Each structure stands twice: as C-alpha cells, then as structure tokens.
Amino acid sequence: MGKTLFDKVWDSHVVESIPNGPDILYIDKHLIHEVTSPQAFAELETRNIPLLRPEQILATADHNVPTVNQHLPIKDLLSRQQLQQLTENCKKHNITLYDLGHKYQGIVHVMAPELGVTQPGMTMVCGDSHTSTHGAFGTIAFGIGTSQVAQVFASQCLILNKPKSLRVNVNGKLAKGVTPKDVILYIISHLGTNSGTGYFCEYAGNVFREMSMEGRMTVCNMSIEMGARGGMIAPDETTFSYIKDREFAPKGEAFEKKIAYWKTLPSDADAVFDQEYHFNAEDIAPMITYGTNPGMGMKINGTVPLNKGESDKKALAYMGFEEGQSLIGQPINYVFIGSCTNSRIEDFRMAASYIKGKQKAPNVNALIVPGSQQVVKQIEQEGLREVFEMAGFEIRQPGCSACLAMNDDKIPSGEYCVSTSNRNFEGRQGQGSKTLLSSPLVAAAIAVEGKIIDITKFLN
Amino acid sequence: MEKFVKLTSTAVPLKVENVDTDQIIPARFLKVTNKIGFGENLFRDWRYNPNNEPVASFVLNDDTYSGQILVVGDNFGCGSSREHAAWALTDYGFKVVVSSYFADIFKGNALNNGLLPLQVSPEFLQKLFNAIDENPNTTFTVDLESQTISIDGSGQQSEFDIDPFKKVCMLNGYDDIDFLISKKDAIETFEKQRQTEINF
Numbered sequence: 001m002g003k004t005l006f007d008k009v010w011d012s013h014v015v016e017s018i019p020n021g022p023d024i025l026y027i028d029k030h031l032i033h034e035v036t037s038p039q040a041f042a043e044l045e046t047r048n049i050p051l052l053r054p055e056q057i058l059a060t061a062d063h064n065v066p067t068v069n070q071h072l073p074i075k076d077l078l079s080r081q082q083l084q085q086l087t088e089n090c091k092k093h094n095i096t097l098y099d100l101g102h103k104y105q106g107i108v109h110v111m112a113p114e115l116g117v118t119q120p121g122m123t124m125v126c127g128d129s130h131t132s133t134h135g136a137f138g139t140i141a142f143g144i145g146t147s148q149v150a151q152v153f154a155s156q157c158l159i160l161n162k163p164k165s166l167r168v169n170v171n172g173k174l175a176k177g178v179t180p181k182d183v184i185l186y187i188i189s190h191l192g193t194n195s196g197t198g199y200f201c202e203y204a205g206n207v208f209r210e211m212s213m214e215g216r217m218t219v220c221n222m223s224i225e226m227g228a229r230g231g232m233i234a235p236d237e238t239t240f241s242y243i244k245d246r247e248f249a250p251k252g253e254a255f256e257k258k259i260a261y262w263k264t265l266p267s268d269a270d271a272v273f274d275q276e277y278h279f280n281a282e283d284i285a286p287m288i289t290y291g292t293n294p295g296m297g298m299k300i301n302g303t304v305p306l307n308k309g310e311s312d313k314k315a316l317a318y319m320g321f322e323e324g325q326s327l328i329g330q331p332i333n334y335v336f337i338g339s340c341t342n343s344r345i346e347d348f349r350m351a352a353s354y355i356k357g358k359q360k361a362p363n364v365n366a367l368i369v370p371g372s373q374q375v376v377k378q379i380e381q382e383g384l385r386e387v388f389e390m391a392g393f394e395i396r397q398p399g400c401s402a403c404l405a406m407n408d409d410k411i412p413s414g415e416y417c418v419s420t421s422n423r424n425f426e427g428r429q430g431q432g433s434k435t436l437l438s439s440p441l442v443a444a445a446i447a448v449e450g451k452i453i454d455i456t457k458f459l460n
Numbered sequence: 461m462e463k464f465v466k467l468t469s470t471a472v473p474l475k476v477e478n479v480d481t482d483q484i485i486p487a488r489f490l491k492v493t494n495k496i497g498f499g500e501n502l503f504r505d506w507r508y509n510p511n512n513e514p515v516a517s518f519v520l521n522d523d524t525y526s527g528q529i530l531v532v533g534d535n536f537g538c539g540s541s542r543e544h545a546a547w548a549l550t551d552y553g554f555k556v557v558v559s560s561y562f563a564d565i566f567k568g569n570a571l572n573n574g575l576l577p578l579q580v581s582p583e584f585l586q587k588l589f590n591a592i593d594e595n596p597n598t599t600f601t602v603d604l605e606s607q608t609i610s611i612d613g614s615g616q617q618s619e620f621d622i623d624p625f626k627k628v629c630m631l632n633g634y635d636d637i638d639f640l641i642s643k644k645d646a647i648e649t650f651e652k653q654r655q656t657e658i659n660f
Contacts, residue, residue: 001582015650016643022626026650036542038493049641066489078491085493109646128567141566145551147572147635155640157647161623163564193478194535197564227538229564246513293478293538311477311533375535404487423539425482427505 002268004165005234006200009140009265013123022161028122029056030152031096031108034086035406036127038148043087051093051153059090059097059119062107062126064406067369067396079407101398101434104247106398108371109133109340113217114374116246117131120235120262121343125152129306130340130422131230132223136216137243138265143224164231164274166199167267170207172281177459179350181342181420181439182214183207184222187279187285189297196228199275202267203233207281213242213348221341222422225294234266286455289424289437290327294425300442301328301454317428319434327452329405331363332436334417334446338369338396338431339403342420342440345378351444352387360392361450367409368393369401393447407431418446462574463633464554466602468612470527474519479532480539481566485548486541497550498544520552524596526528528555531588535559537566537577546573556602558609560585571626572635578602578609584618588613604631 002241003011013025037059044051051057074080074419083100090097098104104111109130112118122137125131127149134141166186166347184243193439201223208216216233223231240259243249250258285299292315298305304325307313335341348370360366370376374397379385388395402409403421405428411417413432420443424435438446445455469637483571489501505509507518514521530549533606536559537545546569549557555575561580562570570577580588591598604627629635640647 012654016646018625022623024640024646026647027652035490039495039543042494042639047637049637052644052647063490075517077490082493101599127541127543129539143541145541145546145569145572147543147569151636153642154637156649156651157640157643159636159640193538194561194563197535198560224539224565226564293480309477310475314476406487406490416496418571423480423482425480425539427486428482430488431505433512450507 001043001272004233004267004271004273005138005265006140006165007271009121009123009138010162012121013140018159024157025123025160026157027125027152029058029117029124031112031124031131032057032059032149033062033108033128033284034082035124037089037149038082038085039146040153043150046280049154053156056156057095059086059095060105060108060110060111061086061099062398063400063404065399066407067098067399067401067409070316070397089098096437097322103373103428106342106374107340107400108219109221110343110371110375112248113137114215114372115384116249119243119249119258120239121265123254125158129224130133131219132228133217133218133340135223135230135232136213137239138232138262140230140232142230148189162439163200164170164198166196166201166228166275167273167277168203169205169276170203170281172207174207174281174284177286177441177455178284179441180211180218183284184219184286185289185294186284187299188222188226188295190279191226191277191288191388193293193295194227196223196226199228200419201228202273203231208233209236212346213238214344217344218341220335222294225422260325264435286442287437288327288442288452290321292318292424292426294422294424294437297437298307300452312431328454330416330452332416332418332446332451333363333365333414334411335366335443336369336402336417336419336421337366337440337443338367340371340400341422343369343375345375347440348375348379348384348422349382350382351440354441354444355378355391355448356387356391358391358448359363360447361411363450366393366447367396367402369396369409370398372398391448402429404428411435418443418452461572461629461633461635464555464574464576464604464630466601466603466605467528468599469529470525471531471558471588471595472519472527473589475493475589476534477533478535478538481537481542481545482539484537484545484653485542488530490542490544495547497551498548499553502548502552502638518605521537526591528553528614529600529602530554530556531558531585531592533559534582535561535563538563541565543569543573546570550575554626558585558588571630575635576602576628578620580609580618580620587616587660
C-alpha cells in the first residue's frame with residue numbers, strides 16, 4: 001500500500017516508537033511568540049534544563065502588540081512586560097527574535113512562510129493552533145500547548161500518537177468571486193467543527209492545485225476549525241517557485257537537491273486514507289458565518305439554517321439572528337481585514353481590486369492590518385495604500401490585532417464585525433462583539449456598502 | 461505534575477456544546493507570564509456581566525452545584541491552543557472534565573496538567589446530566605487504574621479510554637519532559653542520520 005504525504009513526512013521524523021505507545025517525533029522548526037512561551041521558559045529554568053537546539057527556534061512578537069505607534073513604548077503594562085519577557089528570554093537563550101521595529105516582524109504564520117523558513121517535508125510547531133497554516137507547503141505543522149513548547153525546548157521532540165488520515169477533495173471550476181476562504185468555510189460548514197478531530201487532513205483536487213500559495217495557506221490555516229490538528233497540500237511547482245530566492249530558502253545546487261526530494265513527497269496513487277470527502281467546486285458560493293463557531297456558515301445569499309439543538313439556539317440568540325432569516329441588508333459598522341488567515345499581499349490585492357475608486361460607507365469603521373512588515377512594504381510598493389486610504393480605510397501596523405482582541409483593537413459590545421479572521425466565537429473580537437467571518441473580497445464589499453450584500457450581484 | 465489515581469466528588473453540569481477555549485479563558489487574560497490565578501477568570505464572560513457582577517443563572521454561580529468534576533457538552537475545548545484553559549480549570553479546582561468529545565489540543569494540554577479529560581458516550585453523558593438534575597448531591601467516582609466512571613449508588617458505570625502512556629504519567633505524576641530528556645542519545649543519533657540522508 002502506498003504512503004500518504006503525511007505518512008512520508010511523519011515517518012521520516014520518528015526518532016523512536018514507544019512499544020504499544022506513541023512516537024517520539026522530531027521537530028525541525030519551532031516558532032514562538034510572546035503569549036504561549038513565557039511559562040515554558042520558566043518551567044525549564046526552574047528545573048535547570050537547557051534548551052537543546054535554540055538555532056531551530058524563531059521568535060516574533062505578534063499576538064499582543066499594538067498596531068499603532070509601534071516605535072513608542074507600549075502603554076499597557078502587562079503587554080509591555082510580556083513582550084519584554086520574550087526579548088529577555090530570546091537574548092538569554094540565543095534565539096533569533098523579530099521584535100517590534102524589525103523588518104521581518106509579523107504574524108508568525110505570515111512571517112515564516114514569506115521568509116522561506118517554511119519548507120516542504122519539515123515538521124514545524126508553534127504554541128498557536130493556526131500553525132496548521134504552514135501545511136500549505138507540504139509541511140507537518142500543528143499547534144501545541146505550553147507544556148509541549150517546553151518539551152520541544154528541552155528535546156526538539158514531542159511524544160505523539162500518529163493521527164489518522166483524512167483527505168478532502170474539491171474538483172471543478174470555482175465561480176467568480178469564490179475565493180480560498182469561501183472554499184474552506186464551505187467545507188467546514190458541511191463537515192462541522194469536530195469532523196477533523198484526531199485526523200491530519202490533506203486537501204486534494206484541481207481547486208487546490210490551481211490555488212496560489214497564499215490561498216493554500218488560507219485553507220490550511222482553518223483546518224483546526226474543523227478540529228484537524230493540521231492540513232497539508234502536496235508541494236508542486238507553485239510551492240517551489242514561491243520558496244525560491246526567499247531569505248532562508250536554500251540556494252543554487254542545494255535548492256535543486258531539495259526540489260528533487262520535495263518531489264518525492266506527494267501521496268502515492270494507491271495511498272489509502274482513513275476518511276475521505278468529495279466536494280464539487282461548482283457548489284461553492286461566497287460564504288458568511290451566522291453563528292458562534294466557524295462551522296455555522298452559509299452562502300451569503302442564503303438563509304440561516306433551521307437549527308434544532310440548544311447550543312445552536314444559544315448561538316443565534318447571541319448573534320441576534322433567527323432561523324430562516326436572510327442576512328442581506330443587515331447593517332454592519334465594523335470590518336476587519338487581517339489575521340493569519342487573510343493578511344497576505346494577495347488578500348489585500350483582492351480587497352483593493354473591489355475598493356479602487358469607491359468609498360467606504362459612512363457608518364463603517366474599516367480596519368486593514370497587514371500580516372507582516374514585508375506585506376506593509378508590498379502594499380506600499382503596489383500602490384495599495386493609496387487605494388485604501390482614499391476609500392477611507394485605516395491601515396495599521398502588523399499584528400494579530402482584532403482577530404483575538406488582546407491589544408486595543410476591540411470591537412465594541414453588541415456590534416457586528418465582518419472579519420477575514422478565523423473564529424467567530426462569542427466575544428472573540430471583544431466582549432459582546434458579534435463576528436461574521438468572510439473572505440477579504442466580501443469584507444471589502446460590505447465595507448463599501450455598509451451592510452451585508454449579495455456579492456454575486458456586484459461582480460460583473 | 462500532580463498525580464491522579466481516583467476521585468469521588470459531586471459534579472458541576474455545563475450543558476453547552478462546542479465550548480471553545482476563548483470562553484474557558486478569554487484572550488485578554490493571557491497577558492501574564494506565569495500560570496497562577498487563572499481560575500478567577502474561568503468562563504469569565506459567562507460568569508460575570510460586563511459590570512463584573514456575577515450572572516446568577518450561570519452554573520458556577522449557582523450554589524446548587526459544586527465539586528471537582530465538570531460535566532460538559534460535546535466537543536469541549538475547541539479553538540485556540542492556549543494551555544491557559546487547562547490552567548484555569550485546574551486553578552478553579554477541577555480535576556476531571558467529562559464530555560462526549562474533546563478537541564485534540566485541549567485534551568493534550570489537560571493531560572499535561574494532571575487534569576483528566578474523560579470521554580464517555582453521548583448516552584452516558586446524558587445519564588450523568590440526568591443524575592445531577594435529579595440530585596445535585598450525587599457523587600461520581602472516577603478510577604483511573606480501572607478506567608471507569610461510576611454514578612455512585614446507582615450501579616451505573618462506564619469505561620473510558622486513555623492513551624496507555626499518558627495513563628502511566630497521570631498515575632505517577634510524570635511529565636513528558638523527563639522522558640524526552642532520557643532519550644537525548646537517540647535524538648542526537650537521529651539528527652546525524654537525518655543530516656546525511658536528506659542534507660538538512
């Protein structure tokens with residue numbers, strides 16, 4: 001029987017299998033940030049355990065950072081202390097840190113791929129569930145808890161049971177206005193938020209093969225929202241040309257050698273998956289969520305499904321929506337385009353292409369938060385800053401921002417926010433805030449109209 | 461890590477499905493650099509209104525219910541990987557969380573903190589909810605050695621699965637770090653081999 005992409009990468013990283021137990025899995029790259037690492041450093045220090053491979057760790061400041069005046073001292077005392085702690089820990093243990101002000105600083109899952117750190121066939125972890133993003137490169141990448149951060153610090157390994165394999169196939173032709181975000185929201189709305197629990201998911205089919213790396217990252221990013229620890233897409237020419245010449249990519253002959261290896265990674269034709277799903281691209285439409293988990297999504301011109309369970313009723317009550325209701329015409333006062341799901345250059349190109357020459361609606365606060373300093377640079381080089389500013393959008397500095405509202409970028413209580421992020425949990429964007437997830441294209445159009453619209457009627 | 465062998469306690473019922481880690485501990489409380497005191501803000505936005513007054517109807521504010529076992533709806537702990545969720549539950553005083561389904565990362569985090577994520581069938585979960593509804597003073601016994609949970613005095617019992625490796629860790633209070641450090645030689649041998657094989 002053939003091997004899956006996941007099998008090939010996993011098997012080549014098993015240091016040892018514990019008899020009748022889990023595997024000891026070797027981790028190639030460990031990404032860290034300010035929020036989930038301090039207790040891990042403290043744990044090791046208390047127990048007097050050194051870090052085994054600090055050179056394989058890369059740190060950045062993203063979750064907690066302000067998105068204005070990053071050159072000034074941070075006003076919030078706790079945030080400032082947490083970031084200082086990261087700086088001290090990295091200095092003490094010789095870990096590379098892209099701190100505020102560094103030209104490479106950014107959201108960890110935007111920064112690492114754009115620098116060529118993320119490469120096919122690797123194992124990568126980070127104390128953040130959206131580490132699944134890096135699977136877009138054919139990488140085994142997944143989020144871990146702080147105890148596991150400490151384990152990787154100490155041993156560059158984790159003790160894990162090999163997950164089961166799942167493949168989601170999408171074939172056909174996507175309609176105009178249907179973006180990678182719509183594809184993944186559609187998949188999760190059909191499979192539910194726990195369908196992937198215990199699995200690692202591979203996305204296959206021409207829809208993913210034809211996607212850009214940015215699009216693939218958006219898809220893999222949200223694998224965790226259906227419960228899967230990670231998502232993967234087979235590396236191909238799109239992957240190789242994205243990596244080529246990036247800062248930390250292998251160069252010259254070394255790069256050619258790597259490509260030869262990467263080409264051996266895709267799943268064998270006779271590989272068998274524990275679970276498999278098939279979807280038609282033609283059935284997918286621009287999506288929006290109406291509830292308080294990412295599985296509660298629907299076609300933007302559809303109606304809120306008839307729900308039966310108490311939990312669904314609680315979600316609708318929180319959102320202020322009713323079963324059978326259409327959301328078209330619903331006024332929206334906040335729009336957020338950012339987060340590790342949708343803050344790459346392609347996302348802003350998509351938003352700008354709709355916004356160009358238009359104005360945001362007067363009732364809307366429209367926030368653009370680029371994923372990294374590199375993306376900021378691209379936005380400026382491509383003239384997108386002018387497009388957004390002329391339209392009345394506010395462009396901020398890089399960070400996780402209103403996706404999780406740890407900093408000051410919060411949506412006020414009771415307000416609806418159409419957001420390109422990944423989670424519409426109760427209060428996720430601020431206490432009492434109501435999040436509707438969408439693609440950057442839908443978010444841009446709603447910012448212009450000031451209400452939910454049927455985007456399909458606005459694309460000629 | 462604290463050992464877990466056996467526990468008899470009353471239980472607190474939270475009949476909500478898909479409880480995500482943002483509800484268990486909202487992100488605004490994650491700015492600290494230690495593991496202390498998260499219990500105060502466990503389920504903060506369900507437990508307190510925006511004026512910081514307790515919400516009387518929320519189960520943690522209801523004197524009827526108490527205990528070291530939390531019984532919750534399906535798919536508990538989905539969302540963010542924040543281990544602060546496990547710290548908040550243990551700091552509050554819970555030692556066991558019972559559900560019909562746990563999200564992967566939460567489950568791992570709980571096990572790494574001596575908090576037992578105990579998965580039962582949806583039917584048995586309903587029996588637990590019913591037993592608490594009928595009498596909130598009902599006690600439940602969780603025995604890790606025999607992998608059973610019982611509704612005391614009713615004769616009703618269910619077995620549960622746990623990874624054999626994590627079971628040994630929980631019973632003895634071991635964590636993974638010590639084990640991994642003991643494997644240092646194997647890890648270094650692996651690194652050398654891997655470098656030659658694919659030129660990493």
